[in-house]
Amino acid sequence: MKKMQKAGKFIFGCMVIVVFCLPVVFLFTGSLKGTEELRESLGAVISGGEGSFQWSFFPAYPTLRHYVEVVFDSPEFWTLFWNSVRMTGLILLGQIIVGIPAAWGFARYRFTRPVFRIYMILMMIPFQVRMVSEYLLLRRLELLDSLWGIVLPAVFSTYPVFILFQFFVSIPEEVLDAARIDGASETKIFLKIGVPIGKAGICSSLMLSFVEYWNLIEQPMTFLDTKSLWPLSLYMPQITEARTGVSFAISILVMILPFFVFLAGQEYMQKGIAAFMKDE
Template sequence: MYFRLHLGRKAVWILLIVLALLAVYPVIFLSAGSLMGADELEDCLGAVVSGAEGYASFPVLPKYPTLQHFVEVLLDSPEFFVMFWNSILITFGVLGGQFVAGTMAAWGFARYEFPCKRGIFLLYIVLMLLPFQVLMLSDYLLLDRLRLLDSLWAVILPGMFSTFPVFIMYRFFAEIPDSLIESARLDGAREWQLFWYLALPMGSSGIIAALVLGFLEYWSLIEQPLTFIKDKSKLPLSVFLPDLTMTGKAGFLFAVSVVTFLPAIIVFMGGRDYLEQGIMAGAVKE
């Protein structure tokens, strides 16, 4: 019985390792391609890129590593830097608005009673489930009336008031013990002090989890910028990749892909623990 159980665990581990390697392979593929020279890429991907005869092959490690493509991206591509800066402005503008509006809305839903509270919160959840395509027309008409089309604010403003961060933060704020809040009120704490000194520190895990998820979402936006922005100089980096082709620029495309997904990986790894806590229910218990 013990032997079968031990053998079953090994089989599960082997299966998980194989699945993990399959999931990580695209990252390895991009990283290796970004370090290959033009000739080596032509030899490996000639059948795909230039229509050469034969089959495509791709080694795990490049034979002759080079940083030529990264130099081309980081030093010789001003358009890349413009779009990279646009992505920074959009992403952190949205996250700043979600931190201000989302935390206050979540705290209000979690700790205050007001008319139609359940109905409004249900509306929040319904809006969270609706895809962008459903709200695209109404957003476009509203942004047009506000004269914000063809600007970064056309993407930032709708994202600032997203309902998804409110849903995540609400669960953490709702788990703060009532006795702790009442004790603070008896000690003379005002409502803004409860929010600033009690809600934000104790709900920090949910706040960071929501911001991490928000970064991963808005760093890779494609539909919203293409819908609301026509000026190419204002488009984010996520729109830069689809415009590139493999023909003659395979190494450049690989390098751009690596530089693009690197910030998302860094943010995800840095906020992984908070993200796990955000997925778990009820982090604070009385």
């Protein structure tokens, strides 16, 4: 019985894995197919041609031409790649500097709770609603068509504060009181006790922020006119139907850095989620 249950769980798990991995496998095999082969497979879907969608996971004539075209013949890809790295890096750095202390303040000082409630309401407002007001504000601050117009609003995002708040609020007050009795200042308490204890939460928050801002598309499309400032997420819409193979190759390449980030931080993510669930 137990073996059957275990087998069932295993099969179910495999099915889930297959379903979730299928898009990635689709992209990867598509990136190895030639243009003609892709036209035959996807012509009916993409360009409204005759026939039906047909896909083979093993390319008949595998080729690395699309990767070569992206890596060596498309300097704009790398320009946008480094724009994404810079933008995401600045946002994460900003969130570390601003978000973590803000979350600590909201978590440990009760008098800030009313502000925190208002702050959380802001989290509910989607970007589409606040887009116009944000545009006007950035224009007034002369931050339109500038990287800081994307970075600064993201640095002061409510979401990481909310996540970190949950981690910081779970730290026992007695630990902090003990530190105060020993003469530690509030800053020291924050830096020596709060941050190390909340490391899992901080890493989780940063990871989730990384994934969110690496794939950011709405704000750059709205606030950035200069194409040389665009992040990588805006490169894909520039690819035409005739370069479907290139779009598949780009999709794979775009995934690499988030994949490394996720691998590096998955332990913290697990700890963070476990700690969160435990507190709940």
